[in-house]
Amino acid sequence: MVKRVVTGNYAAAHGAKISRAEFVAAYPITPQTFIVEHISEFVNDGEMDCDFVRMESEHSAMSAMVSAAATGVRTFTATASQGLALMHEILFIGAAIRLPLVMPVVNRTVAAPIGIWAEYNDTMPQRDTGWMQVYVEDNQEVLDMVLQAYRIAENRDVLLPMMVNLDAFILSHTVEPVDLYGYEEADKFLPKYEPHVHLLPEDPMAIGTFTPPEYIQELRYQTDAAMEASKKVIGEVNKEFADLFGRDYGGLIEEYRTDDAEVVLVTLGTVTSTARKVVDDLREEGKAVGLVKLRFFRPYPTDELRAIADRVKAVGIYDRSIAFNNGGPSFIEAKSALYGYTIPIVNFLAGIGGRDVFYSDVKLMFETLLEAASKGEAEKDVIWMSTRGVDA
Amino acid sequence: MNMKDLPDKELFTSGHTACPGCAAPIVVRNVMKILGEKTLVYNPACCLLVFGGTYPWVAWEVPYHHVAFENTGACATGMTRALKRMDRDDCTVLGMAGDGGTADIGFQALSGAAERNEDILYLMYDNEAYMNTGIQRSGATPFGAWTTTTPAGKVIGGKEQFKKDVAQIMLAHAVPYVATANLAYPADFLRKVEKAKNMKGFRFLQVYSPCPTGWRADTDSAIKLSKMAVETGLWTQWEADHGVVKINAKPKFTPIRDYLKLQGRFAHMTDEQIDVLQEWVKKKWERDEKWLGALSE
Numbered sequence: 001m002v003k004r005v006v007t008g009n010y011a012a013a014h015g016a017k018i019s020r021a022e023f024v025a026a027y028p029i030t031p032q033t034f035i036v037e038h039i040s041e042f043v044n045d046g047e048m049d050c051d052f053v054r055m056e057s058e059h060s061a062m063s064a065m066v067s068a069a070a071t072g073v074r075t076f077t078a079t080a081s082q083g084l085a086l087m088h089e090i091l092f093i094g095a096a097i098r099l100p101l102v103m104p105v106v107n108r109t110v111a112a113p114i115g116i117w118a119e120y121n122d123t124m125p126q127r128d129t130g131w132m133q134v135y136v137e138d139n140q141e142v143l144d145m146v147l148q149a150y151r152i153a154e155n156r157d158v159l160l161p162m163m164v165n166l167d168a169f170i171l172s173h174t175v176e177p178v179d180l181y182g183y184e185e186a187d188k189f190l191p192k193y194e195p196h197v198h199l200l201p202e203d204p205m206a207i208g209t210f211t212p213p214e215y216i217q218e219l220r221y222q223t224d225a226a227m228e229a230s231k232k233v234i235g236e237v238n239k240e241f242a243d244l245f246g247r248d249y250g251g252l253i254e255e256y257r258t259d260d261a262e263v264v265l266v267t268l269g270t271v272t273s274t275a276r277k278v279v280d281d282l283r284e285e286g287k288a289v290g291l292v293k294l295r296f297f298r299p300y301p302t303d304e305l306r307a308i309a310d311r312v313k314a315v316g317i318y319d320r321s322i323a324f325n326n327g328g329p330s331f332i333e334a335k336s337a338l339y340g341y342t343i344p345i346v347n348f349l350a351g352i353g354g355r356d357v358f359y360s361d362v363k364l365m366f367e368t369l370l371e372a373a374s375k376g377e378a379e380k381d382v383i384w385m386s387t388r389g390v391d392a
Numbered sequence: 393m394n395m396k397d398l399p400d401k402e403l404f405t406s407g408h409t410a411c412p413g414c415a416a417p418i419v420v421r422n423v424m425k426i427l428g429e430k431t432l433v434y435n436p437a438c439c440l441l442v443f444g445g446t447y448p449w450v451a452w453e454v455p456y457h458h459v460a461f462e463n464t465g466a467c468a469t470g471m472t473r474a475l476k477r478m479d480r481d482d483c484t485v486l487g488m489a490g491d492g493g494t495a496d497i498g499f500q501a502l503s504g505a506a507e508r509n510e511d512i513l514y515l516m517y518d519n520e521a522y523m524n525t526g527i528q529r530s531g532a533t534p535f536g537a538w539t540t541t542t543p544a545g546k547v548i549g550g551k552e553q554f555k556k557d558v559a560q561i562m563l564a565h566a567v568p569y570v571a572t573a574n575l576a577y578p579a580d581f582l583r584k585v586e587k588a589k590n591m592k593g594f595r596f597l598q599v600y601s602p603c604p605t606g607w608r609a610d611t612d613s614a615i616k617l618s619k620m621a622v623e624t625g626l627w628t629q630w631e632a633d634h635g636v637v638k639i640n641a642k643p644k645f646t647p648i649r650d651y652l653k654l655q656g657r658f659a660h661m662t663d664e665q666i667d668v669l670q671e672w673v674k675k676k677w678e679r680d681e682k683w684l685g686a687l688s689e
C-alpha cells in the first residue's frame with residue numbers, strides 16, 4: 001500500500017486517471033481548479049492517456065461529456081457551485097438518456113453573496129435531475145468513490161450518472177494520508193469501458209430525439225426504476241470494493257454506534273468526522289447516542305432510515321443548506337422517509353456558507369436530541385445553530 | 393463530384409414533417425448525399441429537430457444526436473473527440489443548427505469550438521428567425537422584418553437592428569474554412585460542401601434557407617428568393633479557404649423592393665424603412681468588397 005499525503009482534489013484527479021477516463025471536458029472554478037490542473041499535468045506528462053478538452057464553460061463541458069459518452073467513451077469532469085448551476089440544464093439530459101457520467105463536485109456556496117466555502121446549495125437543488133449523489137467524509141473516500149461511481153453508473157441495471165460530492169477546502173484543499181493505489185489495483189476492480197450505446201455509422205442510433213407524451217412518462221418511470229435498482233448495486237459494489245481494498249463504507253449509509261442508541265444524528269460530508277468524536281465522548285458519559293452517515297442522497301436510503309427509526313426515540317438531521325421556509329433538503333427527505341413515525345425529528349442547520357461546525361455545535365445537537373427523546377417532543381423542529389439574530 | 397454523381401440513396405428520408413416549401417430539408421437532403429453515410433449528425437433545438445423525426449420515427453439514416461439548444465459546438469466537440477479516441481478517423485461530424493442556435497444562444501459554444509479548431513463541419517441554416525418557437529426575431533433577422541417579437545406596431549414597425557454577419561465573425565476565428573452558400577447556386581453549393589467535407593479542422597457554412605411560413609411567402613418561392621437575395625446584394629456569396637477569401641458572385645444590385653414585396657414579413661415597411669435597408673445593402677457590399685477583398689489572393 002502506497003500511502004501519500006494528498007488533497008481531496010488530488011485524490012479526485014488520481015481517481016479519474018486510474019479509472020482510465022478517456023475523455024475529460026472541464027472548466028475551472030474555485031475550489032475545483034486543482035482537479036483540472038492535476039489532470040492537465042497527468043496528461044502533459046504522459047501519465048494519463050485521455051483526451052482533455054479545456055472547454056469554454058461548464059455548460060459546454062457537460063454538453064461535450066454527454067455527447068462523448070453517447071458516442072462511446074468513458075468520461076470525466078468536475079465542477080463546483082456556479083459551475084454546477086450553469087450545467088443544470090444538461091444534467092437532466094445526461095441522466096434521461098442514461099449515460100454513466102462521473103463528476104466530483106466540490107461543494108461550494110452558490111451566490112449571492114459570492115463566497116467560495118462549503119455549502120450544499122449547489123448539489124442539493126440537483127436532486128431531481130436523475131443523478132446519483134454520494135457525499136464523502138475524507139480524501140480516501142473521494143478516491144474510492146470515483147472508482148466505485150464508474151462501477152455503479154455503468155452497471156446495466158443502473159446506467160445513471162453520479163456526482164461524488166466533497167466539501168470545499170475541508171477536503172478539496174486539505175492534505176490527508178491516502179492509499180493512492182495505481183492502475184493495477186484499479187483494473188482489477190473496474191473493467192475496460194464497454195459502451196451500451198454509440199454513435200457509429202455501422203449501427204446508426206438516434207440519441208435524444210423529439211419525443212411525444214406517449215413515451216415520456218414510461219421513460220421517467222424507467223429512470224425512477226433505475227434509481228431504485230441502483231440501491232442494490234451500490235451495496236454489491238461496496239462489498240466487492242471492501243473485499244478487494246479492505247475498506248467498507250457501508251453502502252447507502254454508514255451506521256456508527258447506533259446499536260442500542262436512543263437518539264441518532266444523520267450527517268453528511270465532513271461534519272461526520274466531528275460527530276464520531278462527539279458520539280465517542282458522550283458514550284463515555286453513558287449517553288446512548290449514535291450516528292448515521294448519510295452517504296447517498298440519491299438514491300435515498302428510505303428503508304435503512306426507517307429500520308433505525310424503529311429503534312430510536314429521536315432523530316436529528318444535519319443540513320448544510322436551506323430549502324427556504326421548510327428546513328434543509330436532507331430534513332425534508334428524512335421527514336418524507338419517516339412518514340408515520342411519531343418520534344421527534346429535528347433539523348440542525350449549521351456550517352452554511354462554509355462556516356466551521358465546531359465540536360460544541362455537534363454536542364449541542366445531541367443534547368437537544370436527548371432532551372427531545374426524554375420529553376417525546378422537540379421544542380422546535382428546525383434549528384439554526386449559532387446564527388446571529390436567532391434566539392438560542 | 394458533379395450534380396449527376398449525387399447518390400440516389402437518401403440519408404435524410406421523406407416522411408419528415410417540414411412545412412410545405414421549407415428550404416431546410418432540401419439543404420439537409422443534399423448535404424447528406426454529399427457527406428455520405430459515415431456522418432454523425434448533431435442537431436440542437438430548432439425546426440429541423442422537430443420535423444426530422446418524432447420518436448419512434450426518425451428521418452435520419454445516420455447516427456443522429458440531440459442534447460439541447462445552445463451547445464452545438466460543444467456536443468460536436470464531444471462527438472469528434474470520442475471518435476478519435478475510438479480510432480475512427482473516417483467519419484465526419486456535422487453540427488447543423490439554425491440561425492438562432494448559432495448567432496445568438498449558441499454563439500459561445502460555437503466560438504469555443506472554432507478557437508480549439510475542433511474537427512467539425514458546422515452548418516448554420518439561416519431562416520432569419522426563431523421559427524421553431526413561432527417566428528421570433530434572432531440576431532440574423534434583417535432590418536424591418538416583422539416577427540412575432542418585432543410586430544408591425546403603430547409606433548415601431550418590425551426589427552430595428554440589422555442582420556448580424558456570423559460568417560465574418562467566424563472568419564475572424566481563422567479556421568480552415570468559412571463559406572456562405574445558397575440553394576439557387578447548386579454547383580457552388582455542392583462544391584463548397586464537398587470542399588468542407590474533405591478538410592480537417594473547423595469548417596463553417598452559412599446557408600441561406602427561406603422559410604415560407606415565417607416569411608409569409610408562397611410555398612414555391614424558396615429558390616426564387618434565394619436567387620434574389622444574391623442579386624439584390626442582401627446576401628453575399630463568399631468563401632475563405634485557410635484565410636484566403638473569394639467572393640463568388642457580384643450582386644446585380646436589383647432593387648430590394650422586388651425581393652421584399654414577395655414576403656409578407658416586409659409588407660408593413662414604409663418607404664423610409666426600405667430606403668434605410670437599401671442603403672445598408674450598399675454599405676454592406678462596400679464593406680464586404682473592402683474587407684473580404686483585402687483577404688483575396
Ligand SMILES: Cc1ncc(C[n+]2csc(CCOP(=O)(O)OP(=O)(O)O)c2C)c(N)n1
Nearest residue numbers: 437438439461490491492493521522523524
Ligand atoms: C435554453 C433554451 N431556450 C429556449 C429554447 C426554445 N427554443 C427552441 S428552438 C428555438 C428557436 C430556434 O431558432 P433557430 O436556431 O433559428 O432554428 P429554427 O427553428 O429557426 O430552424 C427556441 C427559442 C430552448 N429549447 N432552449
Ligand SMILES: [Mg+2]
Nearest residue numbers: 490491521523
Ligand atoms: Mg431560424
